[in-house]
Structures are given as structure tokens and as C-alpha cells.
């Protein structure tokens with residue numbers, strides 16, 4: 001799945017350049033010029049599909065054929081990708097390692113639900129669950145999951161819309177967590193909590 005991918009992705013399309021935060025340069029094909037300019041990837045995406053490959057195939061018309069050099073006005077450039085700095089990749093990696101315990105993910109509207117976007121994260125299960133309830137209601141036509149890593153705690157398509165917890169429920173949860181309830185109190189409310197929290 002896209003979200004769990006840890007392998008470095010190959011840089012083949014404009015989308016790959018944007019997703020990886022890499023830099024793209026256009027070099028003039030005129031041998032007497034070779035002017036080099038950084039490409040505004042966002043702007044390029046307005047003119048060219050995100051899936052467009054960076055290099056043309058044999059006998060293939062390519063968007064770089066019509067890109068004009070701003071220096072000599074020659075039509076046609078080569079593309080050069082400068083991969084994001086190592087330092088930046090390490091920072092991104094450590095950010096991933098320090099991610100929250102629980103994540104709320106949006107898998108989109110239609111089967112097979114392969115587009116995954118993390119829309120919420122929290123270290124506390126009940127805070128995460130609150131965000132999951134909100135997301136499931138707000139995007140009721142999407143598949144929303146509450147996950148701890150790859151483990152799916154809640155799935156709005158599989159389990160239906162989650163039950164909303166009241167302030168009283170949360171107070172009870174907190175009391176259990178901090179151990180301020182007596183055993184009798186715990187036994188009395190036990191079934192309610194397991195039904196709601198599972």
C-alpha cells in the first residue's frame with residue numbers, strides 16, 4: 001500500500017519529482033547555448049499531465065520538444081533531475097519514525113480504495129478516535145480507517161459509522177486510565193466501555 005511504502009521511489013514522472021521534493025532543471029538543446037534554468041514544477045503541471053514521463057521514448061513527441069529556452073529562444077530542452085538532498089531525506093525519515101501512535105486515514109470514495117491520505121494523527125487513542133468519528137461523519141461517502149501502524153482498529157466501511165462518545169464517557173475513560181475508579185465502579189461500566197471502544 002502507498003502509505004506503508006518505505007522504499008525510495010524511482011523518479012520517472014513529473015509527479016515523482018513533485019512527490020519527492022526533487023529539483024528539475026531544463027537545459028537548452030542548442031549546443032551553442034546550453035542555458036540551464038530551474039523548472040517551476042507546479043507551473044509545469046498546469047500544462048503537462050502529472051503522469052508524463054521525464055524522458056521521451058523512441059520516435060515519441062515529448063513536451064520538452066516545445067519548451068523554449070528563455071535565453072536564446074531555441075525550442076527544445078533536456079530535463080535534469082537533481083534528487084533532494086540526503087539531509088532532507090534523513091529529516092523526512094526521522095519524521096516518519098516519530099509519527100503518532102494512531103492515524104486516521106482516508107482511502108477515497110470507491111473500491112478498491114488504494115488512494116490513502118493520512119488526515120489525522122494522535123498519540124492518545126481517544127483523541128484519535130474522536131478525529132476518526134469526525135472524519136467518518138464528514139466524509140461519510142469515503143472509507144476512513146483508524147490505525148495503529150498497519151493494524152486497523154476501526155474501518156468506516158467495514159464497521160459502519162462509529163458511535164459518538166459523550167463527555168460522560170470520556171470522563172469515565174479518563175478515570176479508568178488514571179486508576180481513580182473503584183473495582184465496583186469499573187465492573188458496573190465495563191460492558192459499556194468495551195462495546196464503545198472496540
Ligand SMILES: [Zn+2]
Nearest residue numbers: 028033069072
Ligand atoms: Zn538556449
